[in-house]
Amino acid sequence: MSQQGVEYCLGRLLTDEQFRRLASRSLPEACYQLGIELTGLELELLAQLDEELLLKISSHLDRGLIRTGTLEG
Numbered sequence: 001m002s003q004q005g006v007e008y009c010l011g012r013l014l015t016d017e018q019f020r021r022l023a024s025r026s027l028p029e030a031c032y033q034l035g036i037e038l039t040g041l042e043l044e045l046l047a048q049l050d051e052e053l054l055l056k057i058s059s060h061l062d063r064g065l066i067r068t069g070t071l072e073g
Contacts, residue, residue: 005031005038009046012036014058016067024051 009031012019023030027047031038038046058066 002037002039002042005036006042006046009036009038012067013046013049013054015061015065017058019067020051020054020058 012030012034013023019030019034022033028043031043
């Protein structure tokens with residue numbers, strides 16, 4: 001298990017709309033594209049997060065924290 005990978009994935013889910021959209025279709029694929037290494041259990045647990053809640057939290061973040069541009073690591 002990589003706590004750093006979990007934290008990075010959570011950060012991207014909150015700050016990167018493009019990553020969030022891809023993850024809503026396939027979290028493993030989204031993580032693979034960014035080289036985020038997670039265990040099967042970590043992927044399963046992260047996939048259970050409430051997408052609406054993530055979006056709501058994201059909408060309350062300062063725009064300076066939001067990622068813009070292409071999906072890259």
